[in-house]
Amino acid sequence: xxxxxxxxxxxxxxxxxxxxxxxxxxxxxxxxxxxxxxxxxxxxxxxxxxxxxxxxxxxxxxxxxxxxxxxxxxxxxxxxxxxxxxxxxxxxxxxxxxxxxxxxxxxxxxxxxxxxxxxxxxxxxxxxxxxxxxxxxxxxxxxxxxxxxxxxxxxxxxxxxxxxxxxxxxxxxxxxxxxxxxxxxxxxxxxxxxxxxxxxxxxxxxxxxxxxxxxxxxxxxxxxxxxxxxxxxxxxxxxxxxxxxxxxxxxxxxxxxxxxxxxxxxxxxxxxxxxxxxxxxxxxxxxxxxxxxxxxxxxxxxxxxxxxxxxxxxxxxxxxxxxxxxxxxxxxxxxxxxxxxxx
Amino acid sequence: xxxxxxxxxxxxxxxxxxxxxxxxxxxxxxxxxxxxxxxxxxxxxxxxxxxxxxxxxxxxxxxxxxxxxxxxxxxxxxxxxxxxxxxxxxxxxxxxxxxxxxxxxxxxxxxxxxxxxxxxxxxxxxxxxxxxxxxxxxxxxxxxxxxxxxxxxxxxxxxxxxxxxxxxxxxxxxxxxxxxxxxxxxxxxxxxxxxxxxxxxxxxxxxxxxxxxxxxxxxxxxxxxxxxxxxxxxxxxxxxxxxxxxxxxxxxxxxxxxxxxxxxxxxxxxxxxxxxxxxxxxxxxxxxxxxxxxxxxxxxxxxxxxxxxxxxxxxxxxxxxxxxxxxxxxxxxxxxxxxxxxx
Numbered sequence: 001x002x003x004x005x006x007x008x009x010x011x012x013x014x015x016x017x018x019x020x021x022x023x024x025x026x027x028x029x030x031x032x033x034x035x036x037x038x039x040x041x042x043x044x045x046x047x048x049x050x051x052x053x054x055x056x057x058x059x060x061x062x063x064x065x066x067x068x069x070x071x072x073x074x075x076x077x078x079x080x081x082x083x084x085x086x087x088x089x090x091x092x093x094x095x096x097x098x099x100x101x102x103x104x105x106x107x108x109x110x111x112x113x114x115x116x117x118x119x120x121x122x123x124x125x126x127x128x129x130x131x132x133x134x135x136x137x138x139x140x141x142x143x144x145x146x147x148x149x150x151x152x153x154x155x156x157x158x159x160x161x162x163x164x165x166x167x168x169x170x171x172x173x174x175x176x177x178x179x180x181x182x183x184x185x186x187x188x189x190x191x192x193x194x195x196x197x198x199x200x201x202x203x204x205x206x207x208x209x210x211x212x213x214x215x216x217x218x219x220x221x222x223x224x225x226x227x228x229x230x231x232x233x234x235x236x237x238x239x240x241x242x243x244x245x246x247x248x249x250x251x252x253x254x255x256x257x258x259x260x261x262x263x264x265x266x267x268x269x270x271x272x273x274x275x276x277x278x279x280x281x282x283x284x285x286x287x288x289x290x291x292x293x294x295x296x297x298x299x300x301x302x303x304x305x306x307x308x309x310x311x312x313x314x315x316x317x318x319x320x321x322x323x324x325x326x327x328x329x330x331x332x333x334x335x336x337x338x339x340x341x342x343x
Numbered sequence: 344x345x346x347x348x349x350x351x352x353x354x355x356x357x358x359x360x361x362x363x364x365x366x367x368x369x370x371x372x373x374x375x376x377x378x379x380x381x382x383x384x385x386x387x388x389x390x391x392x393x394x395x396x397x398x399x400x401x402x403x404x405x406x407x408x409x410x411x412x413x414x415x416x417x418x419x420x421x422x423x424x425x426x427x428x429x430x431x432x433x434x435x436x437x438x439x440x441x442x443x444x445x446x447x448x449x450x451x452x453x454x455x456x457x458x459x460x461x462x463x464x465x466x467x468x469x470x471x472x473x474x475x476x477x478x479x480x481x482x483x484x485x486x487x488x489x490x491x492x493x494x495x496x497x498x499x500x501x502x503x504x505x506x507x508x509x510x511x512x513x514x515x516x517x518x519x520x521x522x523x524x525x526x527x528x529x530x531x532x533x534x535x536x537x538x539x540x541x542x543x544x545x546x547x548x549x550x551x552x553x554x555x556x557x558x559x560x561x562x563x564x565x566x567x568x569x570x571x572x573x574x575x576x577x578x579x580x581x582x583x584x585x586x587x588x589x590x591x592x593x594x595x596x597x598x599x600x601x602x603x604x605x606x607x608x609x610x611x612x613x614x615x616x617x618x619x620x621x622x623x624x625x626x627x628x629x630x631x632x633x634x635x636x637x638x639x640x641x642x643x644x645x646x647x648x649x650x651x652x653x654x655x656x657x658x659x660x661x662x663x664x665x666x667x668x669x670x671x672x673x674x675x676x677x678x679x680x681x682x683x684x685x686x
Contacts, residue, residue: 060616060617060618060619108580148437179503201587211451214663224612225600227609228609231612241629246612246615246616247616248616249609249612249613249616250612252609252612255609257605258604258606258607258609259604259605259606259609260604260605260606260607261601261602261603261604261605261606262601262602262603262604263601263602263603263604263605263606263607263608264606264607264608265606265607265608265610265611266570266571266592266598266601266602267601267608268611269567269570269574269589269592269622270592270595271624272589272622272623272624273403273589273590273591273592273624274403274624275624276623276624276625276626276629277622277623277624278621278622278623278624279612279615279620279621279622279623280579280615280619280620280621280622280623281614281616281617281618281619281621282619283614283619286584286619296584316474320605
């Protein structure tokens with residue numbers, strides 16, 4: 001019998017999650033039945049969408065039930081297989097969540113060899129970040145919705161994160177002019193290293209003026225992953241026919257009530273009309289089944305040869321996942337947040 | 344010399360326009376120079392967008408200046424031509440505005456013969472409605488943004504108007520299920536005659552419940568031309584991947600301030616994300632240069648053979664234009680509003 005340590009949802013957060021909302025449990029795992037495998041989690045991805053799933057409010061995914069293991073993308077090692085597709089020692093991609101071991105249906109797993117990430121000398125955790133869900137979110141949001149053209153201005157916030165940094169670098173590849181927004185001078189400096197044409201600190205008192213100065217020709221694509229005051233600053237600068245892929249609203253995730261009035265939603269619709277804007281929500285899984293291969297074919301070689309940079313913020317041990325997660329929601333991470341659960 | 348009577352913007356309305364915002368003037372017109380024609384206005388189209396242009400606030404068109412003739416689409420007769428493209432007696436489409444006569448540059452005019460409307464036995468005013476700007480707004484918004492699929496539910500308000508009635512009828516042609524919203528029992532009855540699968544009175548106390556009942560499978564396309572309480576009722580019923588072409592917000596045009604709080608704009612963005620919605624503002628002129636021919640090729644024969652119905656609300660005399668216009672903004676019209684300026 002294998003013992004799994006897991007972190008479950010103890011209570012629903014009201015505002016920012018705290019340690020009290022989580023509970024660590026240990027459980028004995030059953031032997032895998034036919035079609036199943038026993039996995040050891042190696043790397044766990046932490047992402048803002050998990051906050052949405054901790055609430056009961058309807059979102060794009062069903063909420064996590066109380067007592068249920070917190071969800072999350074993982075790279076795992078097969079310890080025992082009852083499915084012909086996998087053998088002991090194989091590395092697999094899946095959604096095992098916040099736990100050290102699990103029994104999973106083989107059909108929910110992808111062999112990491114299918115991504116050719118290891119063949120290219122990249123670490124397995126790249127499958128959770130630059131070449132995984134966040135990277136694909138950036139790529140598919142731009143390919144299908146943002147459609148940056150040469151010379152256009154593309155703005156993204158949380159720009160040192162795994163989605164934002166990829167948005168900027170892909171926009172640059174397309175000949176567009178990426179403008180990145182991040183918090184603090186160290187991150188802003190990193191944006192310049194990544195090739196952003198302009199980098200802005202949202203903590204600066206003159207943030208709005210800086211954004212205006214950095215977008216003299218307005219904004220053609222705003223890749224929305226934060227909401228809040230960044231969105232307020234961007235909206236008046238969106239050009240006619242601007243496109244706004246909306247993949248996340250992390251600034252709102254911890255909100256417990258709507259902001260005070262006036263109600264600006266009619267003004268938002270009015271702006272959409274006046275500027276012929278396209279605002280389009282999306283989740284990467286809409287495009288993943290048909291476009292992941294094209295994404296990997298274009299981007300994996302560019303990551304391997306260093307054309308595209310990425311940065312990971314690694315926390316050791318599942319015990320530290322809660323702190324890493326609350327830090328992520330506050331923007332304290334610097335790069336893709338990975339919890340190294342085992343080596 | 345020809346005398347023109349014209350209606351100019353006397354003052355900017357604060358809320359709903361009143362007679363005081365307009366002033367009637369007479370002016371002597373000069374003889375047309377080379378490349379110009381002298382026109383007599385026959386039919387003047389009244390449309391909600393004109394309200395937006397009476398305000399100084401930035402919209403999708405430049406505001407009308409004080410003292411300037413109110414704009415508007417027209418069918419006119421050529422009285423005198425100094426351009427080889429037009430001869431005396433020709434009927435032309437243009438934007439002569441709220442005046443009995445005008446001197447226009449020939450390059451801003453289209454011979455009505457180019458539309459083949461008269462060849463099909465249809466009245467010239469059809470070029471301002473069902474086969475003109477409003478009809479094309481409906482068609483192009485559905486073709487490019489709404490993209491109704493067979494079996495999908497398409498909702499439109501102001502559904503007896505020239506845009507809404509066309510949205511419903513085109514949706515039906517595409518195999519979708521149109522649900523129309525209008526004000527009052529007479530209009531609701533007319534929606535059923537037009538082939539809408541369901542018709543709802545927005546003045547009914549149980550309007551929201553009626554909308555819920557009429558859209559048991561949710562809403563896939565909402566063609567937004569009104570905003571306000573209809574939008575509020577529609578938003579929670581939009582399905583994943585629903586499309587919302589936004590061509591007008593007549594409920595907001597007379598607003599002088601934003602509604603009281605809370606500020607629902609973050610909730611609107613949240614819904615766009617949670618449901619992978621597409622909200623897209625547009626003005627028909629984005630598509631007109633490249634798609635008008637396809638529109639006329641499909642729709643003109645269907646109007647001529649009666650497959651597509653349309654209804655006009657004709658007011659006689661430019662003197663009555665102001666009253667017809669304020670009625671239009673209040674939804675007192677029943678069909679496309681035309682002012683018959685001359686025969």
